[in-house]
Amino acid sequence: xxxxxxxxxxxxxxxxxxxxxxxxxxxxxxxxxxxxxxxxxxxxxxxxxxxxxxxxxxxxxxxxxxxxxxxxxxxxxxxxxxxxxxxxxxxxxxxxxxxxxxxxxxxxxxxxxxxxxxxxxxxxxxxxxxxxxxxxxxxxxxxxxxxxxxxxxxxxxxxxxxxxxxxxxxxxxxxxxxxxxxxxxxxxxxxxxxxxxxxxxxxxxxxxxxxxxxxxxxxxxxxxxxxxxxxxxxxxxxxxxxxxxxxxxxxxxxxxxxxxxxxxxxxxxxxxxxxxxxxxxxxxxxxxxxxxxxxxxxxxxxxxxxxxxxxxxxxxxxxxxxxxxxxxxxxxxxxxxxxxxxxxxxxxxxxxxxxxxxxxxxxxxxxxxxxxxxxxxxxxxxxxxxxxxxxxxxxxxxxxxxxxxxxxxxxxxxxxxxxxxxxxxxxxxxxxxxxxxxxxxxxxxxxxxxxxxx
Amino acid sequence: xxxxxxxxxxxxxxxxxxxxxxxxxxxxxxxxxxxxxxxxxxxxxxxxxxxxxxxxxxxxxxxxxxxxxxxxxxxxxxxxxxxxxxxxxxxxxxxxxxxxxxxxxxxxxxxxxxxxxxxxxxxxxxxxxxxxxxxxxxxxxxxxxxxxxxxxxxxxxxxxxxxxxxxxxxxxxxxxxxxxxxxxxxxxxxxxxxxxxxxxxxxxxxxxxxxxxxxxxxxxxxxxxxxxxxxxxxxxxxxxxxxxxxxxxxxxxxxxxxxxx
Ligand code: SF4
Numbered sequence: 001x002x003x004x005x006x007x008x009x010x011x012x013x014x015x016x017x018x019x020x021x022x023x024x025x026x027x028x029x030x031x032x033x034x035x036x037x038x039x040x041x042x043x044x045x046x047x048x049x050x051x052x053x054x055x056x057x058x059x060x061x062x063x064x065x066x067x068x069x070x071x072x073x074x075x076x077x078x079x080x081x082x083x084x085x086x087x088x089x090x091x092x093x094x095x096x097x098x099x100x101x102x103x104x105x106x107x108x109x110x111x112x113x114x115x116x117x118x119x120x121x122x123x124x125x126x127x128x129x130x131x132x133x134x135x136x137x138x139x140x141x142x143x144x145x146x147x148x149x150x151x152x153x154x155x156x157x158x159x160x161x162x163x164x165x166x167x168x169x170x171x172x173x174x175x176x177x178x179x180x181x182x183x184x185x186x187x188x189x190x191x192x193x194x195x196x197x198x199x200x201x202x203x204x205x206x207x208x209x210x211x212x213x214x215x216x217x218x219x220x221x222x223x224x225x226x227x228x229x230x231x232x233x234x235x236x237x238x239x240x241x242x243x244x245x246x247x248x249x250x251x252x253x254x255x256x257x258x259x260x261x262x263x264x265x266x267x268x269x270x271x272x273x274x275x276x277x278x279x280x281x282x283x284x285x286x287x288x289x290x291x292x293x294x295x296x297x298x299x300x301x302x303x304x305x306x307x308x309x310x311x312x313x314x315x316x317x318x319x320x321x322x323x324x325x326x327x328x329x330x331x332x333x334x335x336x337x338x339x340x341x342x343x344x345x346x347x348x349x350x351x352x353x354x355x356x357x358x359x360x361x362x363x364x365x366x367x368x369x370x371x372x373x374x375x376x377x378x379x380x381x382x383x384x385x386x387x388x389x390x391x392x393x394x395x396x397x398x399x400x401x402x403x404x405x406x407x408x409x410x411x412x413x414x415x416x417x418x419x420x421x422x423x424x425x426x427x428x429x430x431x432x433x434x435x436x437x438x439x440x441x442x443x444x445x446x447x448x449x450x451x452x453x454x
Numbered sequence: 455x456x457x458x459x460x461x462x463x464x465x466x467x468x469x470x471x472x473x474x475x476x477x478x479x480x481x482x483x484x485x486x487x488x489x490x491x492x493x494x495x496x497x498x499x500x501x502x503x504x505x506x507x508x509x510x511x512x513x514x515x516x517x518x519x520x521x522x523x524x525x526x527x528x529x530x531x532x533x534x535x536x537x538x539x540x541x542x543x544x545x546x547x548x549x550x551x552x553x554x555x556x557x558x559x560x561x562x563x564x565x566x567x568x569x570x571x572x573x574x575x576x577x578x579x580x581x582x583x584x585x586x587x588x589x590x591x592x593x594x595x596x597x598x599x600x601x602x603x604x605x606x607x608x609x610x611x612x613x614x615x616x617x618x619x620x621x622x623x624x625x626x627x628x629x630x631x632x633x634x635x636x637x638x639x640x641x642x643x644x645x646x647x648x649x650x651x652x653x654x655x656x657x658x659x660x661x662x663x664x665x666x667x668x669x670x671x672x673x674x675x676x677x678x679x680x681x682x683x684x685x686x687x688x689x690x691x692x693x694x695x696x697x698x699x700x701x702x703x704x705x706x707x708x709x710x711x712x713x714x715x
Contacts, residue, residue, distance in 0.1 A: 005643045012645040042604035313632045317646045350643060352636025353503065355593035359602035375505030384505060392501045396509035399495040409468040430641035434648040435679030438469040445467040445474030449490050
């Protein structure tokens with residue numbers, strides 16, 4: 001089987017933990033439902049946001065130029081990176097030019113995608129993730145399992161263990177208040193000692209050259225207010241045309257992500273602070289390829305709210321790490337194969353095609369249809385294993401011959417009635433390990449229909 | 455008298471003949487002239503959903519041809535109707551015959567509420583019904599308001615069932631979460647699929663469901679498969695069977711014909 005199914009199997013094997021994970025995320029989905037259902041115009045907001053994003057990505061070159069020009073006019077250094085390696089090199093070079101030893105970084109899925117941390121660490125620069133969840137996974141030396149809630153897979157007792165080991169909190173302590181306070185003190189020291197701050201970007205505004213970072217912990221503000229050097233890493237799809245569209249997205253983002261009316265901090269950056277220096281690194285890393293494809297272009301509209309993960313019945317029961325991709329869940333199962341189809345070929349199949357992601361997505365990406373389209377792509381590229389294609393070939397042949405189909409059905413039903421249970425429920429029967437097969441009737445509907453007509 | 459071509463999904467034909475009969479009876483009760491063209495086999499959904507487009511195309515072409523003579527095509531399955539209406543355009547080039555076929559194909563409940571405008575189902579069903587919202591009917595055909603979207607609530611299956619005497623509904627904790635069937639997903643992702651199904655069954659159990667029903671037999675096949683391994687399996691009926699006046703048999707699964715070897 002391999003791929004997602006195998007890791008999902010391991011996750012589900014710990015039934016109690018899988019249930020806890022499912023419920024923790026369902027709780028977030030419910031919060032999102034409650035707050036979005038309180039807004040009668042919710043569907044209009046989604047539709048408008050979808051249109052704005054689609055318009056922006058189809059005019060991306062023009063908006064990027066506008067953004068660059070306006071940012072430069074405010075004294076920002078703008079860099080272009082065509083892939084992850086270039087991005088990492090650019091960031092490292094800026095840091096080295098300023099002889100930076102210590103960096104604080106607020107949440108950025110882009111730097112995860114580019115694997116920036118190991119690149120900087122290899123050059124002797126210490127990177128501290130300042131988002132609490134990200135700091136927890138960083139200390140555990142593992143990747144985030146969710147794009148908004150990076151440590152959602154970790155129980156508070158386990159956080160207590162990590163903090164005991166790294167921050168010296170009391171052994172066995174698991175009180176969230178106590179642990180958060182310890183993290184706050186620890187991070188504060190890092191903020192004060194940092195020579196540079198790195199942030200992500202939620203929204204870049206083409207008409208002003210400014211950008212907005214949304215956090216709940218204020219770490220982006222602190223991380224950029226203290227050091228003099230601010231580097232913002234931004235995917236080229238993060239643009240919106242003008243500030244008047246911003247409220248549309250901030251309303252949708254926080255509600256969809258965590259069921260909050262707005263994120264606690266919505267930090268606006270327009271040029272460097274007095275005496276400081278600001279850099280924006282614009283990163284492509286496969287995005288323009290997606291832009292060029294009619295089927296998958298809409299996936300670039302994603303505002304990384306994580307709602308499709310919270311609602312996905314498969315994600316909730318298999319955990320973010322089972323996707324083995326920077327972005328997990330439904331959107332990750334589209335972006336992953338777009339980046340490397342062979343490595344992520346099982347992800348589009350980690351989906352029951354229920355469509356809940358599509359209905360929850362604040363920018364109306366047709367996620368489950370794109371996943372279906374990816375399945376076709378995977379077949380066409382020869383990445384679908386024989387064990388999946390062969391039964392389909394046989395079935396298609398049978399279904400084109402009604403006589404053969406009726407005969408085959410009859411034989412199967414007789415066999416099912418006559419075979420002893422142990423033979424039917426053999427270890428190769430993937431259906432029957434936990435499930436009974438239907439009781440095979442003597443006559444099919446077509447048999448009964450013919451009799452009835454006589 | 456509307457002339458209806460009855461579209462019976464392959465697995466219903468083979469394993470749940472009574473669901474086909476119930477559909478036929480309901481349509482006839484409301485004055486339809488119903489015929490089951492026996493050349494039909496499968497709409498091609500299993501192949502298409504696995505990504506095997508080339509295998510699905512000839513099956514889609516056959517469907518259009520076979521059902522060409524009818525005014526309407528009705529199936530007791532939201533999923534197979536969604537395949538025709540929402541996904542045949544991914545398989546075949548746009549043509550008049552394709553568009554006609556898509557426009558005249560309906561899931562049973564929506565055909566009753568929207569085309570025949572049925573307001574009342576005669577008969578009594580004195581049970582607390584757990585109505586499982588099959589995803590393709592819900593989020594592709596929009597047979598009901600999905601819990602994610604905001605707007606006026608509606609539910610075509612419930613709207614019909616509600617008019618039967620004595621019926622009540624179990625109110626679920628998660629109104630429309632997927633059962634985990636998902637076609638070949640049920641086997642390729644067996645662990646997650648079964649956990650999803652068991653979670654649905656637990657939700658129904660705690661909501662006091664006495665009879666489990668849905669508009670799609672495929673979801674029910676998966677749920678009942680899990681259900682049959684429980685100490686006290688719930689009776690399971692397709693919505694068409696309830697509308698046709700079937701009553702649950704409380705010990706074993708009632709969805710297939712009741713004979714045994
Ligand atoms: S695809 Fe939609 S729901 Fe998923 S993270 Fe992106 S914006 Fe949110």
